[in-house]
Amino acid sequence: MNDLSQMLADVRRGMIPAYVYNDDEVFQLEKEHLFERSWIFVAHESEIPDPGDYVVRRVLEDSFIVARDEGGEVRVMFNMCLHRGMQICRAELGNASHFRCSYHGWSYRNDGRLVGLPFHQEAYGGEDGFSKNGQTLLPAPAMEIYNGLIFVNLDPNAQPLREFLGEFTYYLDFYISQSPEGAEVRGPQRWRVKSNWKIGAENAAGDSYHTPQTHRSVVEIGLFREPTGSKRKEGALYWCDKGGGTTYKLPPGSFRDRLRYVGYPDEMIDRIEATWSSAQKRLISDDGFMISAATLFPTLSFVHNWPKVDANTEDDKVVPFITMRVWQPISATETEVLSWFVVDKNATEEFKNASYKGYLMCFGSTGMFEQDDVENWVSITTLAGGSMAKRLLLNSRMGLRSTDKPVNEPLADFHGPGTAYVGYGEFNQRALLREWADCLERPLAEVEQVAMGAKVSKSSRSTKGGFGN
Amino acid sequence: MTIAKMDTTAMKPLPFSDPRHQEAHQFLVDETYLLDAQRYDEWLETLTDDVHYNVPVRVTTARSAGFDTSPGMAHFDEDKYSLSLRVARFATEHAWTEDPPSRLRHFITNVRTFSAHVEDELYAQSAVLLFRSRGDNREPNFLSALREDILRKEGGVLKLSRRLVIMDESVVRMQNLAIFL
Numbered sequence: 001m002n003d004l005s006q007m008l009a010d011v012r013r014g015m016i017p018a019y020v021y022n023d024d025e026v027f028q029l030e031k032e033h034l035f036e037r038s039w040i041f042v043a044h045e046s047e048i049p050d051p052g053d054y055v056v057r058r059v060l061e062d063s064f065i066v067a068r069d070e071g072g073e074v075r076v077m078f079n080m081c082l083h084r085g086m087q088i089c090r091a092e093l094g095n096a097s098h099f100r101c102s103y104h105g106w107s108y109r110n111d112g113r114l115v116g117l118p119f120h121q122e123a124y125g126g127e128d129g130f131s132k133n134g135q136t137l138l139p140a141p142a143m144e145i146y147n148g149l150i151f152v153n154l155d156p157n158a159q160p161l162r163e164f165l166g167e168f169t170y171y172l173d174f175y176i177s178q179s180p181e182g183a184e185v186r187g188p189q190r191w192r193v194k195s196n197w198k199i200g201a202e203n204a205a206g207d208s209y210h211t212p213q214t215h216r217s218v219v220e221i222g223l224f225r226e227p228t229g230s231k232r233k234e235g236a237l238y239w240c241d242k243g244g245g246t247t248y249k250l251p252p253g254s255f256r257d258r259l260r261y262v263g264y265p266d267e268m269i270d271r272i273e274a275t276w277s278s279a280q281k282r283l284i285s286d287d288g289f290m291i292s293a294a295t296l297f298p299t300l301s302f303v304h305n306w307p308k309v310d311a312n313t314e315d316d317k318v319v320p321f322i323t324m325r326v327w328q329p330i331s332a333t334e335t336e337v338l339s340w341f342v343v344d345k346n347a348t349e350e351f352k353n354a355s356y357k358g359y360l361m362c363f364g365s366t367g368m369f370e371q372d373d374v375e376n377w378v379s380i381t382t383l384a385g386g387s388m389a390k391r392l393l394l395n396s397r398m399g400l401r402s403t404d405k406p407v408n409e410p411l412a413d414f415h416g417p418g419t420a421y422v423g424y425g426e427f428n429q430r431a432l433l434r435e436w437a438d439c440l441e442r443p444l445a446e447v448e449q450v451a452m453g454a455k456v457s458k459s460s461r462s463t464k465g466g467f468g469n
Numbered sequence: 470m471t472i473a474k475m476d477t478t479a480m481k482p483l484p485f486s487d488p489r490h491q492e493a494h495q496f497l498v499d500e501t502y503l504l505d506a507q508r509y510d511e512w513l514e515t516l517t518d519d520v521h522y523n524v525p526v527r528v529t530t531a532r533s534a535g536f537d538t539s540p541g542m543a544h545f546d547e548d549k550y551s552l553s554l555r556v557a558r559f560a561t562e563h564a565w566t567e568d569p570p571s572r573l574r575h576f577i578t579n580v581r582t583f584s585a586h587v588e589d590e591l592y593a594q595s596a597v598l599l600f601r602s603r604g605d606n607r608e609p610n611f612l613s614a615l616r617e618d619i620l621r622k623e624g625g626v627l628k629l630s631r632r633l634v635i636m637d638e639s640v641v642r643m644q645n646l647a648i649f650l
Contacts, residue, residue, distance in 0.1 A: 092529045112575040187528050191641035194607075216563040221554050304521050313551040336640065341542065353470075356541075361551050365544045366524075371645040375566040377617065378644055382607075 001230060003030075008437040014397035014430045021196040022384035027332035034298060035060050037155040039164050039239045040365040042066055043328055044340065045074065045148040046184035052095040057413050058328065059152060064140055065089050065099065069111035077112045077201060078138040082452045088137065103162055134362060147173065148182045149300075151180040155445040166241030166373035167297070167417035169450050170280060174291045175302045175322050177345040179271040185324065186356065188338035189365045193379035197299060197329040198436070200337070201293070204293040204301035204371065208232040208238075208246045208426025209398065214376060218368050223307045223361065225316045234287050239419025242435065244428035245294025245302070247283075255285035262290055262306040263318040270345055282415040295428075299327045302342075307368075309358045319351070321358035333381050339364045396433070399425020405429060470631040471543060475592060475617050482581040483591075486519065490582040493593045493620055496627045501575040504649055507567070509556040512649070513549070517621055522547040524614075524634040524650065529612040538635070542645050545634075549584045559647075566647045572602040573648060589622040590630075597634075597650055613637040614650055 007017050020026050042057040043066045054067035056079060063079035065088065081101040082087050088099045088108065100107040100116070107116030114135040117124070124130035140152035144161035148168065151161055158164070165172070176183045203210065211232045218224065234249035250258045259269045273281070282290055295301045300327045302325075306318040327335050343352050362369045383389060395436040399407050401419060406421065414420040421427055483490040494514075510590040516522075522604050528537035547555075549623040558564050583592040595616045602609040619631040634650045 090529070091531045091534065094530050094534050096531075124586040187526065187539060189539075189542060189544060190639065191643065191645070193645075214565065217558045217561040217565075220561045220563065221557040223554060308552075354479045357546070357551070360543065360546055361554065363640055366646045368555065371565065371647045374644045452559075 011433050011437045012194050014134050015393040016396045018384045018389035018392045022333050024332050037445045038298050039151040039153050041151050043150045044185040052097055055093045067110045075111050076140040076143045081106055086221040091221050108137055115233050131313050131464050147177050168241045168243040168345050170417050179275055181348045183342050183344045184345045185340040185342050189338040192336050192363045193374050195335050195381045197327040197335045199377040201295045202429040205244045205295035205432050208239050209424045214371055222377045236422050238416055238418050238420040239428050243296035246292045248288035248292050250288045257279050258284050263320045287415055301325050307358045307362055309354050319354040321355040323359050323363045334456045367458050396426045396429055399427050471525045473591050481554050481582050493591050494580050497506050497577050497595055504575050505573045517628045518549055520549050523632045527639045563593040573601040591620045608642040620643045
């Protein structure tokens with residue numbers, strides 16, 4: 001790594017040292033200063049609808065059980081036995097009332113409470129020697145849910161999730177709240193790409209400029225109604241608090257006309273209309289913009305698009321789909337993608353199936369869009385590891401003149417929160433990397449150790465996060 | 470819709486000397502040459518018009534769970550239209566992920582066939598190992614899977630009418646699945 005403060009200064013003015021996409025020291029900084037202190041999406045509530053349902057997810061190297069306990073509450077617990085550190089749950093998903101360690105048989109209820117300790121009396125002298133009452137698997141230091149999205153933060157003193165999300169929730173709701181009951185998800189598909197995690201996050205946040213080139217083939221085969229990808233420059237790019245995204249400009253019409261245009265059936269539009277705020281609806285009805293891709297810093301991205309999904313190309317019938325994905329970093333050069341299909345719970349089965357089909361054709365491990373994206377990202381990451389990449393500052397200043405004055409002024413009459421521009425620009429990629437730069441300069445999170453079963457006085461022991469008594 | 474896995478435990482495979490088995494085996498081997506060479510237009514012709522091509526997402530679950538594929542999520546869940554679009558895309562000059570093309574080798578083995586008790590149809594099981602190499606110095610990728618096919622005679626020619634691919638990995642270690650299994 002070159003000098004850190006110089007690197008961050010370069011990033012902040014939109015000149016990106018190419019090596020930040022392949023550098024072990026940078027990745028180490030990201031792990032400690034960013035990922036150990038940021039809100040990271042782990043699961044959607046609809047993945048664990050019933051008591052006992054669980055999925056296992058990771059934040060960096062840490063494995064967590066995300067479970068719904070018998071009382072219906074969501075619990076996120078570090079997947080490590082309190083005794084010798086064995087991984088308690090070795091499946092990816094399932095339903096269980098208890099988790100039993102395969103090493104010595106300690107067992108835990110699905111709310112994390114330690115309930116079984118073989119030979120407790122003989123080995124430890126019972127409760128006197130080792131008090132199992134009140135002991136639980138370590139809960140995630142912080143866990144909060146927004147409209148079904150379950151986030152964890154490894155920093156117990158993290159700012160509250162709602163504060164972190166800020167007004168970006170205005171945009172999140174377009175994807176996950178099309179009715180009061182919200183969304184359900186299918187998946188995830190999981191696959192590993194030899195790409196740095198930031199590239200996908202930046203792309204979804206604001207790269208409408210790549211569509212005409214990278215995704216030319218999907219336009220050529222008629223998967224989309226719009227004849228050319230260059231339509232993208234008519235869309236607005238917005239950045240708001242901790243996230244940003246891209247939109248498409250819609251043809252003239254009312255709110256209902258425009259949702260019909262992207263393929264929503266009337267019965268879904270009725271629920272959408274009753275659910276979204278008037279400010280949210282005006283983005284579509286007054287401004288004429290339909291949300292497309294977005295990223296919530298650091299690693300959660302969304303896509304909304306509307307391809308033709310069946311052979312009936314006579315009419316221009318399109319079906320909208322939504323996908324959500326996490327760019328989970330494995331190393332400086334590898335990312336595991338977890339990609340879910342997202343659909344409103346109340347949609348008809350017919351709509352859900354057609355929308356799912358659209359997702360599979362466009363995004364995910366087999367998606368005709370995503371296939372070409374990843375080819376680019378792998379290539380960038382590979383080249384960014386060499387010595388020449390340490391000399392090259394990539395220009396990420398699109399939309400700005402050399403004086404820092406924007407090519408086009410921000411939209412004055414945009415109904416969404418944050419700042420929006422029409423036309424191509426790397427406003428959002430810069431905003432995302434500025435956020436990244438700020439995180440790398442944060443001090444490390446304080447780490448409190450928890451000594452299991454040790455005799456400690458209550459006053460000297462943190463009860464934050466709910467463990468211990 | 471995810472295709473249910475075949476229960477072949479009580480079924481007796483056709484003897485290798487059975488002409489129906491030999492015809493099915495030849496079909497599967499011939500197909501690998503089309504897939505390796507990415508002669509996808511010709512491959513499409515070997516599929517029935519009502520083909521269902523399904524590759525569910527594999528998941529790690531407890532032995533007692535009773536399932537080991539993701540409920541409701543696949544990598545591929547295709548009909549002839551969506552397969553045709555994928556093929557048409559590779560034929561454009563702008564499908565970057567396969568231009569330059571991958572070097573592919575589909576190894577097919579462990580072929581068993583079963584009478585489907587439906588006239589003109591056969592069940593075929595096979596193991597496939599795909600080797601995929603891209604670029605000059607990247608690590609190559611492997612993908613191992615079980616295939617369960619229904620082959621149907623149409624106009625005297627054997628065609629693929631249904632394929633279920635059960636991959637042997639939960640997390641795919643390939644940058645994408647811009648290939649067919």
